Amino acid sequence: MKRVIALLMENQPGALSRVVGLFSQRGYNIETLVVAPTNDSTLSRLTMSTEGDEKVVEQITKQLDKLIDVVMVTNLSESEFVERELMLIKFTKDSFPENVFDESNIVSKDNQIINVQVVGTSSELDKLISEIDANNPLEIVRSGSLGISSDEKTLTIEN
Amino acid sequence: MDKSNKSGAEALIHSLHLEGVDLMFGYPGGAALHIYDAIFNQNYVDHILVRHEQGAVHAADGYARATGKPGVALVTSGPGATNAITGLATAYMDSTPIVVISGQVKSNLIGTDSFQETDMIGVSRPIVKHSFLVQRAEDIPDIVKKAFHIATTGRKGPVVIDIPKDFTDPEYKFEFNYPTEVNMRSYNPPEGADTSRIKEAADMIAIAKRPVIYSGGGVNQNNASEELTALAKLLNFPVTNTLMGLGAFPGSDPQFMGMLGMHGTYQANMAMHNADLIIAVGARFDDRITNDPKQFALSAKKIHIDVDPASVSKIIHADIPIVGSAKESLTSLIEELKSRDLKTNESDISEWNEQIKNWRDAHGLNHSLLEMGAQNGKILPQQVIQSLYKETNGEAFVTSDVGQHQMFAAQYYHFDKPRQWINSGGLGTMGFGLPSAMGVQLAYPESIVSCVTGEGSIQMCIQELSTCLQYGLPIKIINLNNAALGMVKQWQDMQYGGRHSSSTYENSLPDFVALTESYGHVGIKVSKFDELESAMKECISLKDKLVFLDVDVDPNEHVYPMLEAGNAMDHMRLSKDEKTW
Numbered sequence: 081m082k083r084v085i086a087l088l089m090e091n092q093p094g095a096l097s098r099v100v101g102l103f104s105q106r107g108y109n110i111e112t113l114v115v116a117p118t119n120d121s122t123l124s125r126l127t128m129s130t131e132g133d134e135k136v137v138e139q140i141t142k143q144l145d146k147l148i149d150v151v152m153v154t155n156l157s158e159s160e161f162v163e164r165e166l167m168l169i170k171f172t173k174d175s176f177p178e179n180v181f182d183e184s185n186i187v188s189k190d191n192q193i194i195n196v197q198v199v200g201t202s203s204e205l206d207k208l209i210s211e212i213d214a215n216n217p218l219e220i221v222r223s224g225s226l227g228i229s230s231d232e233k234t235l236t237i238e239n
Numbered sequence: 240m241d242k243s244n245k246s247g248a249e250a251l252i253h254s255l256h257l258e259g260v261d262l263m264f265g266y267p268g269g270a271a272l273h274i275y276d277a278i279f280n281q282n283y284v285d286h287i288l289v290r291h292e293q294g295a296v297h298a299a300d301g302y303a304r305a306t307g308k309p310g311v312a313l314v315t316s317g318p319g320a321t322n323a324i325t326g327l328a329t330a331y332m333d334s335t336p337i338v339v340i341s342g343q344v345k346s347n348l349i350g351t352d353s354f355q356e357t358d359m360i361g362v363s364r365p366i367v368k369h370s371f372l373v374q375r376a377e378d379i380p381d382i383v384k385k386a387f388h389i390a391t392t393g394r395k396g397p398v399v400i401d402i403p404k405d406f407t408d409p410e411y412k413f414e415f416n417y418p419t420e421v422n423m424r425s426y427n428p429p430e431g432a433d434t435s436r437i438k439e440a441a442d443m444i445a446i447a448k449r450p451v452i453y454s455g456g457g458v459n460q461n462n463a464s465e466e467l468t469a470l471a472k473l474l475n476f477p478v479t480n481t482l483m484g485l486g487a488f489p490g491s492d493p494q495f496m497g498m499l500g501m502h503g504t505y506q507a508n509m510a511m512h513n514a515d516l517i518i519a520v521g522a523r524f525d526d527r528i529t530n531d532p533k534q535f536a537l538s539a540k541k542i543h544i545d546v547d548p549a550s551v552s553k554i555i556h557a558d559i560p561i562v563g564s565a566k567e568s569l570t571s572l573i574e575e576l577k578s579r580d581l582k583t584n585e586s587d588i589s590e591w592n593e594q595i596k597n598w599r600d601a602h603g604l605n606h607s608l609l610e611m612g613a614q615n616g617k618i619l620p621q622q623v624i625q626s627l628y629k630e631t632n633g634e635a636f637v638t639s640d641v642g643q644h645q646m647f648a649a650q651y652y653h654f655d656k657p658r659q660w661i662n663s664g665g666l667g668t669m670g671f672g673l674p675s676a677m678g679v680q681l682a683y684p685e686s687i688v689s690c691v692t693g694e695g696s697i698q699m700c701i702q703e704l705s706t707c708l709q710y711g712l713p714i715k716i717i718n719l720n721n722a723a724l725g726m727v728k729q730w731q732d733m734q735y736g737g738r739h740s741s742s743t744y745e746n747s748l749p750d751f752v753a754l755t756e757s758y759g760h761v762g763i764k765v766s767k768f769d770e771l772e773s774a775m776k777e778c779i780s781l782k783d784k785l786v787f788l789d790v791d792v793d794p795n796e797h798v799y800p801m802l803e804a805g806n807a808m809d810h811m812r813l814s815k816d817e818k819t820w
Contacts, residue, residue, distance in 0.1 A: 089425075090425060093372070094360055094370075094372065097361070097364065098364060101364050101365060105365045135552075138552070139549065139553060142548050142549035142553075143549050145548070145549075146547070146548075146549055148368070148369040148389060148423070148425055148426050149425060150425060151424055151425040237424065
């Protein structure tokens with residue numbers, strides 16, 4: 081089962097390497113990792129997805145929480161949550177699949193090349209990739225999963 | 240408070256002083272020279288010049304383990320920093336509070352592969368509790384405050400402060416303000432007792448029939464030995480300590496089963512395996528304890544008290560997790576038990592204690608080997624430990640290196656007090672014994688500090704004999720000389736058909752007596768059993784001298800009991816030809 085962990089960490093040099101280092105140091109398998117500053121400029125938000133079992137995910141969150149630069153950690157998959165990922169795909173004009181994308185998906189287009197963007201759950205994107213496989217896309221870029229809980233819970237801190 | 244203008248280097252030393260540091264260990268070099276000059280110009284903090292940076296960090300670590308106060312080491316950039324790494328990893332694995340300050344190349348040179356440049360923050364990252372790269376001289380006081388706070392709270396550990404040379408420049412001064420408190424939104428370790436599950440723990444204790452108290456290094460680190468002992472006495476439950484936990488409960492008390500685990504006693508391992516309740520305090524169920532975790536103490540409920548949430552249910556599921564200070568959580572458990580008209584299953588408990596006594600009688604360690612004289616004309620290593628115990632009345636600080644001698648010391652020297660036994664349990668660092676003994680001896684100049692070692696380990700940091708002369712440290716080095724890397728050889732005997740691949744020296748060992756004497760100390764050689772006790776007496780009686788007692792011991796002796804890998808804790812080899820299964 082896919083599990084999504086999100087955390088807030090101090091936006092300072094070295095913080096990201098501590099988090100990433102922890103994964104390799106402790107042998108955790110990470111599928112995707114996304115990190116970006118938040119609108120509080122002192123904090124970055126990191127989202128990771130993993131296939132680990134419940135026990136492994138509990139250890140990951142505990143070990144992440146122990147890192148001094150990590151301010152707050154949550155295992156989003158513990159309750160209802162929304163997971164989304166962005167994907168960009170490049171096709172030659174000749175191989176562009178019909179009846180798969182609409183105009184709103186197209187983000188650039190010239191005489192030879194069409195780039196599209198798709199947003200969905202990771203499994204929706206997986207499915208789409210298998211559907212367009214025959215069209216031989218030139219390049220597929222995935223952002224990795226972002227997540228947010230479905231209820232009133234938030235991963236924010238009061239300043 | 241002194242608010243006069245200070246350079247970064249002066250601010251660093253003054254901050255250390257305000258943290259209560261009066262002693263540090265180190266080795267100078269280019270990137271640290273501004274700091275060394277600031278040390279020269281003050282009288283608050285003494286600096287001990289070691290002979291290798293590994294020695295500095297181990298000495299700071301030994302000081303911290305013996306005193307409970309944070310140890311401090313200072314090294315230069317590049318090789319100074321990398322030489323400190325083994326010491327940092329040692330402290331990290333055993334959760335000791337030390338602060339290591341490393342000089343760094345000037346900030347504008349970072350990343351240019353400049354002379355003696357190493358990314359200390361990067362290299363040390365997986366083996367520190369936290370680290371700081373100083374970005375401005377003015378930040379030094381605040382960083383020192385945070386570093387000591389992090390090192391000494393929660394589950395303790397080493398902290399690195401890496402300081403580029405330009406931020407200690409004596410020409411640049413700023414107003415010195417030392418923070419009075421630390422506020423870190425991202426660091427809030429558990430404080431005090433966790434009382435949320437105490438009642439359930441007490442309920443479980445009340446119905447236990449075959450309980451064991453299993454305590455580890457966390458009890459010593461948290462000064463919770465008194466509370467642990469009080470709990471054990473209140474309940475009359477048997478106690479076992481891990482290698483790191485020895486001394487938390489008096490080693491000579493009949494309620495004590497000895498150490499458990501890989502080379503634990505028969506009765507301690509059998510008690511764990513057959514228990515119906517394990518009260519784990521400040522211990523982390525590591526692989527040297529549990530053997531195969533899937534077969535570990537299957538009939539026991541587990542109450543786990545630990546300050547580190549990540550240690551609870553990491554290896555073994557805790558039925559009752561108690562995440563908080565061992566000292567205060569134990570106090571609250573004792574109060575809860577006392578507030579009830581507690582009735583443990585007294586007849587079951589005494590039956591259980593009787594069972595443990597029977598196990599001890601059947602296969603316990605023989606603590607009277609000394610009286611048996613030479614064995615096949617040879618001195619047993621265990622006899623040397625018993626002689627040391629006898630001659631020091633069990634009151635010495637004992638540091639050790641790693642290998643057979645370490646296990647013999649842990650098994651045969653009964654540690655009655657916490658912080659008396661100082662060894663590298665987690666990382667298993669050969670070379671730890673002598674420098675850590677320096678830290679202990681400097682902290683307790685009047686006490687007997689002995690370093691139990693082997694001819695392999697002692698050579699890994701033997702250069703510190705020179706430091707010991709410079710500062711007059713009368714450490715008693717007890718060298719169990721079996722002319723081989725004993726524990727390696729034991730495994731080769733047991734698992735590799737006796738093929739001693741690179742575990743012997745082919746007559747290349749130095750004359751340790753002559754070597755020690757060339758360093759200006761006293762060396763004594765013992766090769767016959769009849770000389771052992773008088774030589775030990777002489778060694779201990781030379782109060783102001785470092786003595787190197789080089790004892791030829793039986794090279795064929797193995798450490799037993801020994802858990803059989805991949806099995807439960809009741810699978811032990813008891814001697815070369817006896818096993819429990």
